[in-house]
Amino acid sequence: MxxxxxxxxxxxxxxxxxxxxxxxxxxxxxxxxxxxxxxxxxxxxxxxxxxxxxxxxxxxxxxxxxxxxxxxxxxxxxxxxxxxxxxxxxxxxxxxxxxxxxxxxxxxxxxxxxxxxxxxxxxxxxxxxxxxxxxxxxxxxxxxxxxxxxxxxxxxxxxxxxxxxVDGNVVExxxxxxxxxxxxxxxxxxxxxxxxxxxxxxxxxxxxxxxxxxxxxxxxxxxxxxxxxxxxxxxxxxxxxxxxxxxxxxxxxxxxxxxxxxxxxxxxxxxxxxxxxxxxxxxxxxxxxxxxxxxxxxxxxxxxxxxxxxxxxxxxxxxxxxxxxxxxxxxxxxxxxxxxxxxxxxxxxxxxxxxxxxxxxxxxxxTVAASGVRTLSKVNYQGNNNLVIVAASLAFGLIPVVSTNFWHSFPDWFVTIFHSGISSAAIVAVLLNLFFNVFLPGTPDEPSGEAAAPPLRVQTGEIEVLSEGGTLAPDSYEPDEKVEGTRAKGTSGHAH
Incomplete structure (x- = not known):
C-alpha cells in the first residue's frame, strides 16, 4: 500500500x-x-x-x-x-x-x-x-x-x-x-x-x-x-x-x-x-x-x-x-x-x-527578518560573489526605508517600482544572481566570501582542518549525528 x-x-x-x-x-x-x-x-x-x-x-x-x-x-x-x-x-x-x-x-x-x-x-x-x-x-x-x-x-x-x-486644520x-x-x-x-x-x-x-x-x-x-x-x-x-x-x-x-x-x-x-x-x-x-x-x-x-x-x-x-x-x-x-x-x-x-x-x-x-537570515546562513559564500549579491540587494531594499524620497527625481514608473523595498531587493537580487551565477559563473580571483567570517578550526578526532571564510571544508566535516566527537573551536556554536 x-x-x-x-x-x-x-x-x-x-x-x-x-x-x-x-x-x-x-x-x-x-x-x-x-x-x-x-x-x-x-x-x-x-x-x-x-x-x-x-x-x-x-x-x-x-x-x-x-x-x-x-x-x-x-x-x-x-x-x-x-x-x-x-x-x-x-x-x-x-x-x-x-x-x-x-x-x-x-x-x-x-x-x-x-x-x-x-x-x-x-x-x-x-x-x-x-x-x-x-x-x-x-x-x-x-x-x-x-x-x-x-x-x-x-x-x-x-x-x-x-x-x-482638527476642524479642517492640520495641527501637530x-x-x-x-x-x-x-x-x-x-x-x-x-x-x-x-x-x-x-x-x-x-x-x-x-x-x-x-x-x-x-x-x-x-x-x-x-x-x-x-x-x-x-x-x-x-x-x-x-x-x-x-x-x-x-x-x-x-x-x-x-x-x-x-x-x-x-x-x-x-x-x-x-x-x-x-x-x-x-x-x-x-x-x-x-x-x-x-x-x-x-x-x-x-x-x-x-x-x-x-x-x-x-x-x-x-x-x-x-x-x-x-x-x-x-x-x-x-x-x-x-x-x-x-x-x-x-x-x-x-x-x-x-x-x-x-x-x-x-x-x-x-x-x-x-521574525520575518530572522527567517531570512536563517536562509542566508545556508548559502555558500566561497569561490563566488554571493556576498556581493546579498550586500547589494539588502542595500537597495533598505534605501526606500531609510530615505523615502531617495528616488523622487526619477520617472514616476521607476519610483513606483523602487519605492517598494521588497521589489527593489527582489529585482537587484535576481539580476545579480543571473549576472554572477548564471551568465558569468566562476570563481573570482579574490573571492568576496573571505570577508564573510573568520576562519574556523574544526577538530575531528586527531585531525584538525582549517576552513577559510568560516565555512567548513565539505570533505572534512560530517554532521554530529554521523561523526562522534566532531566539534568546532571558537565562539561560532554549531558549525553546521
Missing part, C-alpha cells in the same frame, strides 16, 4: 484552535487592511459613512481573496498559509489617479485596477517561470528585507501620525511618540515575549498579547468604544457604489506597473512562506498563487476594493507560532468576510490601539 505524504500546510487542527489561530492572523494584518481604504477615502474627500463602506469592502474582498489563496480551486490558489489583503504598493498611484477629481477619480482607479489585473492574469504563466531564478541567496535576501522594511510600519503604529486634522499631534504610547507598545511586546516562553500559550502569544494590551489601553482611556454602538450590525457591500469604472490609458499604464510590483512581492511572499513551512514551492504553485492574487484584484473593484496582495507580516506570524496549517488562515478569511458583512463586528476588532499592534509587530516583523 502506497504511503501518503501529508504536506505541513495540510495539517488539520480542531475547530476551536483553527478559528483561534485564524483570528490571530486577522489581528496581525487588520491595521494594514483598513489603512488603505481610509487613506484613499480621505484623499477622495469621502464622507465618514463612505469611508466606512470602503473599509467594509476591503475586509470583504480580503476575506474572499484569502479563501481563494489558501483553499484554492483549479489553477487558482497556492494552497499555502497566506493572508491576502489590500496592497500598500498601490496607494501612491491610486492617490495620483484620484488627484482633485474626488469620486470621479475613484471610478478611474477602479477601471485601471480591472485592466491591470487582467494584464497580470495574462502574463502569469511567464512570470511564474522566474521561480528558478530564486535560489537561497535571492530568497534569503528578499525575506530579510521584507522583515526589515516592515519595521517602519510597526514604528508608525506605535508613534501615530505626526500631524492630525500631541500624542505623537508619547511616553504613554511607547510604554503601551513595550508592555504589549513584553507580554508577547513572556507568553512565547510558556509552552501552553506560545502559539497564541500574539493574540493574547493584543487582547491584554487592548484591555490595558481601555483602562488607560485610550480606546473609544462608541464606534461599536453606532455601527450597523449587517450591510452587504454595494457593488460599484461610486459609479461604473472608467478606463483611461494613463491610469491603466500606471496601475500595470503597480501590478508588476505586486506580483514580485507576492512571488517573494509565496517563496518565503514555503521556506518557513518547509514545503515544496515550484513554478506551478507560484503561478496558481499569482492567479489567485490577480483574480482577486480583478473582482475587487466590483465591491469597491483595491488590488490584493499577500501580507508579509503574516509570514512572520507563521514563523513565530509554528502554525503551518492553511486551514487556520482560511478560517481567518472567513472571519474577514464576516467582518466585511458586519460593520459592527469590524468596529470591535478596530478597537485595538496602534501602539498595541506596533508592540506585537516588532516581534512579528523581526
Amino acid at each position: 502506497a504511503k501518503t505524504t501529508i504536506r505541513p500546510e495540510d495539517e488539520r487542527l480542531g475547530l476551536g484552535p483553527t478559528f483561534g489561530y485564524g483570528i490571530q492572523h486577522i489581528l496581525a494584518m487588520f491595521g494594514g487592511v483598513i489603512a488603505v481604504p481610509l487613506i484613499v477615502g480621505g484623499a477622495a474627500g469621502l464622507e465618514p459613512a463612505e469611508k466606512a463602506l470602503l473599509v467594509a469592502c476591503g475586509l470583504f474582498v480580503s476575506g474572499l481573496a484569502t479563501l481563494l489563496q489558501t483553499l484554492g480551486v483549479p489553477y487558482f490558489g497556492s494552497q499555502l498559509p497566506l493572508v491576502q489583503g489590500t496592497s500598500f504598493a498601490a496607494v501612491s498611484t491610486i492617490l495620483a489617479i484620484i488627484g482633485d477629481d474626488g469620486k470621479e477619480g475613484m471610478q478611474h482607479v477602479f477601471g485601471a485596477i480591472i485592466a491591470a489585473a487582467a494584464f497580470g492574469l495574462v502574463i502569469t504563466p511567464f512570470f511564474a517561470r522566474v521561480v528558478r531564478f530564486f535560489p537561497a541567496v535571492v530568497t534569503g535576501s528578499i525575506i530579510t528585507v521584507i522583515g526589515l522594511s516592515l519595521m517602519p510600519v510597526a514604528a508608525g503604529w506605535i508613534t501615530g501620525q505626526a500631524t492630525i486634522t 499631534n500631541p500624542d505623537f511618540a508619547s511616553l504613554e504610547n511607547i510604554g503601551l507598545a513595550l508592555f504589549s511586546f513584553l507580554v508577547v515575549i513572556v507568553l512565547s516562553k510558556i509552552q501552553m500559550l506560545s502559539r497564541l502569544a500574539v493574540l493574547l498579547g493584543l487582547a491584554i494590551g487592548t484591555i490595558v489601553a481601555l483602562i488607560l482611556g485610550k480606546v473609544d468604544v462608541s464606534t461599536v454602538s453606532s455601527a450597523a450590525p449587517f450591510a452587504f457591500p454595494q457593488p460599484f457604489a461610486f459609479g461604473l469604472p472608467l478606463f483611461e490609458i494613463g491610469a491603466i499604464i500606471s496601475m500595470i506597473i503597480v501590478v508588476l510590483v505586486i506580483m514580485v512581492e507576492t512571488t517573494a511572499d509565496i517563496l518565503a512562506v514555503g521556506e518557513v513551512v518547509g514545503t515544496k514551492v515550484d513554478a506551478r504553485r507560484v503561478g496558481n498563487g499569482l492567479r489567485a492574487d490577480m483574480g482577486a484584484s480583478l473582482i475587487a473593484p466590483l465591491f469597491n476594493g483595491f488590488p490584493a496582495s499577500a501580507f508579509a507580516q503574516n509570514v512572520g506570524l507563521v514563523a513565530l507560532t509554528g502554525i503551518k496549517s492553511r486551514f487556520a488562515v482560511a478560517a481567518g478569511g472567513v472571519v474577514l468576510v464576516v467582518l466585511g458583512l458586519s460593520p459592527m463586528a469590524a468596529a470591535v476588532f478596530s478597537l485595538i490601539p496602534g501602539p498595541v499592534l506596533g508592540g506585537a509587530g516588532i516581534v512579528l516583523f523581526g
